Amino acid sequence: MAVEAKKFADEKRHRGEEVLWTKEFPTDLVREVADKGWFGVLIPQEYGGVNAGATGCCIIAEELSRVCSALANVYCMTFFGGTEPILKFGSEKQKKRWLPRIAKGTIAGICITEPYIGSDAANIETTAKRKGNVYIINGKKRFTTNVGIADIYLVYAKTSEKPEDMAKYQHLSAFIVEKGMAGFSIEKVNELGGWTGLPNGYLDFENVEVPVENRISAEGAGWRIMMEGLNFERTLFTAGMLGPMREAILYAVGHAQRRVQFGQPTIDAEVNQFKIADMIAGYETSRLLVYYAAYLTDLHINAVLHATIAKLYASETYEKLLSTAIQLMGGDGWTKFYPIDAFLRDAKVNQIGAGTSEVMRMILYRQGLRAMREDLRFPHRQLHEKLKVPISTTKPARITEVNEQTLLGMLAENYQVNPGLYMSWEDIKERFERVDYEQLNLLLINLEAKGLAKLYRDRKGNIALARATFEGLRKAKPREAYRWFPDWISREFIF
Numbered sequence: 001m002a003v004e005a006k007k008f009a010d011e012k013r014h015r016g017e018e019v020l021w022t023k024e025f026p027t028d029l030v031r032e033v034a035d036k037g038w039f040g041v042l043i044p045q046e047y048g049g050v051n052a053g054a055t056g057c058c059i060i061a062e063e064l065s066r067v068c069s070a071l072a073n074v075y076c077m078t079f080f081g082g083t084e085p086i087l088k089f090g091s092e093k094q095k096k097r098w099l100p101r102i103a104k105g106t107i108a109g110i111c112i113t114e115p116y117i118g119s120d121a122a123n124i125e126t127t128a129k130r131k132g133n134v135y136i137i138n139g140k141k142r143f144t145t146n147v148g149i150a151d152i153y154l155v156y157a158k159t160s161e162k163p164e165d166m167a168k169y170q171h172l173s174a175f176i177v178e179k180g181m182a183g184f185s186i187e188k189v190n191e192l193g194g195w196t197g198l199p200n201g202y203l204d205f206e207n208v209e210v211p212v213e214n215r216i217s218a219e220g221a222g223w224r225i226m227m228e229g230l231n232f233e234r235t236l237f238t239a240g241m242l243g244p245m246r247e248a249i250l251y252a253v254g255h256a257q258r259r260v261q262f263g264q265p266t267i268d269a270e271v272n273q274f275k276i277a278d279m280i281a282g283y284e285t286s287r288l289l290v291y292y293a294a295y296l297t298d299l300h301i302n303a304v305l306h307a308t309i310a311k312l313y314a315s316e317t318y319e320k321l322l323s324t325a326i327q328l329m330g331g332d333g334w335t336k337f338y339p340i341d342a343f344l345r346d347a348k349v350n351q352i353g354a355g356t357s358e359v360m361r362m363i364l365y366r367q368g369l370r371a372m373r374e375d376l377r378f379p380h381r382q383l384h385e386k387l388k389v390p391i392s393t394t395k396p397a398r399i400t401e402v403n404e405q406t407l408l409g410m411l412a413e414n415y416q417v418n419p420g421l422y423m424s425w426e427d428i429k430e431r432f433e434r435v436d437y438e439q440l441n442l443l444l445i446n447l448e449a450k451g452l453a454k455l456y457r458d459r460k461g462n463i464a465l466a467r468a469t470f471e472g473l474r475k476a477k478p479r480e481a482y483r484w485f486p487d488w489i490s491r492e493f494i495f
Helices: 002-020 027-035 051-065 069-087 094-101 165-166 222-258 270-298 302-328 340-345 357-373 406-416 425-431 439-448 470-476
Strands: 108-111 127-131 134-144 152-158 172-178 184-189 200-211 380-383 389-391 453-457 461-466
Touching: 002 027, 002 051, 002 069, 027 051, 027 069, 027 340, 027 453, 051 069, 051 222, 051 270, 069 094, 069 134, 069 152, 108 134, 134 152, 134 172, 152 222, 165 222, 172 200, 172 222, 184 380, 222 270, 222 302, 222 340, 270 302, 302 340, 302 357, 380 406, 380 425, 406 425, 406 461, 406 470, 425 461, 439 453, 439 461, 461 470
Parallel strands: 108 152
Antiparallel strands: 127 134, 127 152, 134 200, 152 172, 184 200, 380 389, 453 461
16 A cells, blocks of 8 residues: 555656646545545445555555645544544444545535634534424534535534533534535635645534534534544644655755855755755654554544654644755745645644644643653652662651651651652652541641641642641751751851
C-alpha cells in the first residue's frame, strides 16, 4: 500500500500543482483515490473495505498530502465525519447503510464549530428536538470542510437543556444529515488563506427533519462520540502534514544543490547544511510521533497523550520547516512557481484545526500529569543522619503518635529538607502510621488558629497544602536544630 501510494503521489504531483492555480476542486483525483479503495482503508471487508487500520489511513494521507491539501483533507475529513464514528458507534444497520458507500468514495463532513462556538464544543447551540420519529434540527455550523461536495455530514446538536444532563455531558447527540434534506443548505463558502481548492463554509439548518435512525448511538452520547474520535482525528490530521514537510525538504535540497552563489552551490554553505539537518530532524521526529500514535490506536490503546503530542509538535514544526525551506530557496521559494508557497499558507490552519495548539497544551498538561502520575510522585525527603543534608528516600520515618506537636515537628522538618515548599495533604498523611481525615483536618486548623501553621485551601475550601510559620518553626525546634554550614566556610564568618 505504501509503495502504491507513493507512486500515485509522484505521478499526480503535477495535477496538484494545477489545482493551486485553478483553485478547482480535484474531483478526478478523488475518483481515482476511491477507485483504488483507499476510502475503505479503515473499513472492514464485510462492509466493502480493506481494514488496514489507522496506520494504513496515515500512510495514504501522508502521500496524498504531497499532491495537494485539497485531496488530502477531503480524504481525512471523510474519516472524521463518516467512517470512524459510524464504525465505532453506529448500529449494524447504519454500518451496512453507509460504510459500503464511503468505501466507494462517498464524501463526508463533520460539523462541530459554530459562529459563536469553537474550542468550547460542549456549549454547542444548534438544537435537535425530537418529534415522533424525527429530530428537528435548527442552527448553524461554520468552518465545515468538504461543504457542498460531501453527501453526508456528522452533525453535533444539543438534545437536552437539563442542567443534570449538561453537568454529565449528556446533552449532545450526533446525527448523520444527508445532502438534499429539506431546510439543510449552504449559507456561505469561505475564502481561506490556504487549503486551495477545498470548499469550506457555513451550513444552515432550518427545521431540518432527520430520522431517528440517523442518530448515531443513544441520545446524549454526542460528547462521548466527539471525544473518543479526537485521538484518531488528530493522528490522521497530523499525517497530512508529513507530505508537505517531505516535499519542502526535497525542493530545498534540490534547489541548494543547483543554485551557485559566491563560486559554490549554496548547499556547501555550512549554515544551509545546518538548516537542512534541522528540517530532516523535524520531519522524522514528527513522523515517528504520528505513526506511534497510529500504532497505539490499532492496538486499541488510548492514544490521547501521543496523538496530542504528535498534533502539537508536528503543527509547530511544519511552520518552521516550511519557512526554512523558503529561506533556503530565497526569492524562488516565495514565488508561486514552486508549491512550497502554498504549503506554507496551509501552516497556520494546522495549529487551529483538530484542536488548537493552546488546547493541545491544556490536554497535555492534564493528561500528561495523569499518565505520568507514578513517575512524577514527589519523593520523600529527610535529613541524612551523619551529613545533616536533605536526601530523598522511599522509606521516610513513620510517626505513630498523632498530635499537634508531632504534626508541627513534621512541618518543621519539611522546612529543613524542602525550604520554601508547603507539604501536601498526601505528604502529611503518608508520614503518619494511622490518621483519619477529620483528625488531621482539626489538628491543622488548630495550628493555624494559633499562628503556628499557614494553610492553603483549594477551590472547594479543603485544606490542600500546609507549612509552619516562623513562630511555628521556633516552637517546633530550637534555633540550633536549623543551623548548618558547609565545611569550606570559615567559622570566623559565622555569627
